[in-house]
Amino acid sequence: MEDWVKAKYKSNGQLVVFPLLIDDKMNPIMNEVDIIQDSNLNKNIKLYCEMIFEEHEDTLMTLFRQGTADIDIKLCSQMANLCNETTPDEEYEFEREDL
Known part of the structure:
Protein backbone atom coordinates (compact mmCIF):
# COMPACT_ATOMS: atom_id res chain seq x y z
CA MET A 1 0.00 0.00 0.00
CA ILE A 52 -13.73 -1.24 6.15
CA PHE A 53 -12.48 -4.72 6.98
CA GLU A 54 -13.32 -4.39 10.68
CA GLU A 55 -16.78 -3.01 9.96
CA HIS A 56 -17.64 -5.79 7.47
CA GLU A 57 -15.47 -8.62 8.81
CA ASP A 58 -18.33 -11.04 9.53
CA THR A 59 -19.90 -10.53 6.11
CA LEU A 60 -16.54 -10.87 4.39
CA MET A 61 -15.73 -14.11 6.20
CA THR A 62 -19.16 -15.51 5.29
CA LEU A 63 -18.60 -14.67 1.62
CA PHE A 64 -15.19 -16.40 1.68
CA ARG A 65 -16.60 -19.50 3.39
CA GLN A 66 -19.39 -19.72 0.82
CA GLY A 67 -16.90 -19.43 -2.04
CA THR A 68 -18.80 -16.47 -3.42
CA ALA A 69 -17.66 -15.20 -6.81
CA ASP A 70 -16.67 -11.53 -7.17
CA ILE A 71 -16.41 -10.99 -3.42
CA ASP A 72 -14.93 -7.54 -3.94
CA ILE A 73 -17.95 -6.39 -5.94
CA LYS A 74 -20.48 -7.95 -3.57
CA LEU A 75 -18.86 -6.40 -0.50
CA CYS A 76 -17.93 -2.99 -1.87
CA SER A 77 -20.95 -2.38 -4.09
CA GLN A 78 -23.88 -4.38 -2.77
CA MET A 79 -23.27 -4.61 0.97
CA ALA A 80 -21.13 -1.63 1.99
CA ASN A 81 -22.25 0.72 -0.81
CA LEU A 82 -18.71 2.04 -1.20
CA CYS A 83 -18.37 1.85 -4.98
CA ASN A 84 -20.21 1.37 -8.26
CA GLU A 85 -21.23 -2.14 -9.21
CA THR A 86 -18.92 -2.78 -12.13
CA THR A 87 -16.79 -5.75 -12.98
CA PRO A 88 -13.17 -4.74 -13.51
CA ASP A 89 -11.72 -5.17 -16.99
CA GLU A 90 -8.94 -7.19 -15.46
CA GLU A 91 -8.75 -9.05 -12.13
CA TYR A 92 -6.13 -7.81 -9.67
CA GLU A 93 -3.54 -10.41 -8.80
CA PHE A 94 -2.37 -9.97 -5.21
CA GLU A 95 1.35 -10.12 -4.67
CA ARG A 96 2.70 -11.74 -1.53
CA GLU A 97 3.43 -8.38 0.15
CA ASP A 98 -0.16 -7.22 -0.53
CA LEU A 99 -1.62 -10.00 1.61
Missing part, protein backbone atom coordinates in the same frame (compact mmCIF):
# COMPACT_ATOMS: atom_id res chain seq x y z
CA GLU A 2 2.91 2.32 -0.58
CA ASP A 3 3.38 4.75 -3.44
CA TRP A 4 -0.28 5.43 -4.14
CA VAL A 5 -1.34 8.82 -5.46
CA LYS A 6 -4.54 10.84 -5.41
CA ALA A 7 -5.56 12.61 -8.61
CA LYS A 8 -8.45 13.96 -10.65
CA TYR A 9 -9.17 12.91 -14.21
CA LYS A 10 -8.53 15.80 -16.60
CA SER A 11 -11.58 14.80 -18.66
CA ASN A 12 -14.26 14.91 -15.95
CA GLY A 13 -12.70 15.90 -12.62
CA GLN A 14 -13.50 12.52 -11.02
CA LEU A 15 -11.32 11.75 -8.01
CA VAL A 16 -9.17 8.63 -8.27
CA VAL A 17 -6.58 6.89 -6.10
CA PHE A 18 -4.17 4.53 -7.85
CA PRO A 19 -0.71 2.96 -7.55
CA LEU A 20 2.03 5.11 -9.03
CA LEU A 21 3.87 2.08 -10.42
CA ILE A 22 2.60 -1.10 -12.06
CA ASP A 23 5.14 -3.86 -12.69
CA ASP A 24 7.92 -1.35 -11.90
CA LYS A 25 6.68 0.99 -14.66
CA MET A 26 4.82 4.28 -14.41
CA ASN A 27 1.06 3.75 -14.27
CA PRO A 28 -0.36 4.46 -17.75
CA ILE A 29 -3.17 6.66 -16.43
CA MET A 30 -0.63 9.30 -15.34
CA ASN A 31 -1.20 11.12 -18.64
CA GLU A 32 -4.95 11.29 -17.98
CA VAL A 33 -4.87 12.86 -14.50
CA ASP A 34 -3.74 15.85 -12.47
CA ILE A 35 -1.98 14.76 -9.25
CA ILE A 36 -3.22 16.10 -5.91
CA GLN A 37 -0.50 16.35 -3.26
CA ASP A 38 -1.36 14.40 -0.09
CA SER A 39 1.54 13.47 2.17
CA ASN A 40 -0.68 11.28 4.39
CA LEU A 41 -2.38 9.39 1.57
CA ASN A 42 -0.66 6.01 2.02
CA LYS A 43 -1.25 6.02 5.78
CA ASN A 44 -4.88 7.06 5.29
CA ILE A 45 -5.54 4.35 2.69
CA LYS A 46 -4.23 1.67 5.03
CA LEU A 47 -6.34 2.96 7.93
CA TYR A 48 -9.44 3.25 5.73
CA CYS A 49 -9.00 -0.32 4.44
CA GLU A 50 -8.60 -1.60 8.00
CA MET A 51 -11.77 0.23 9.07
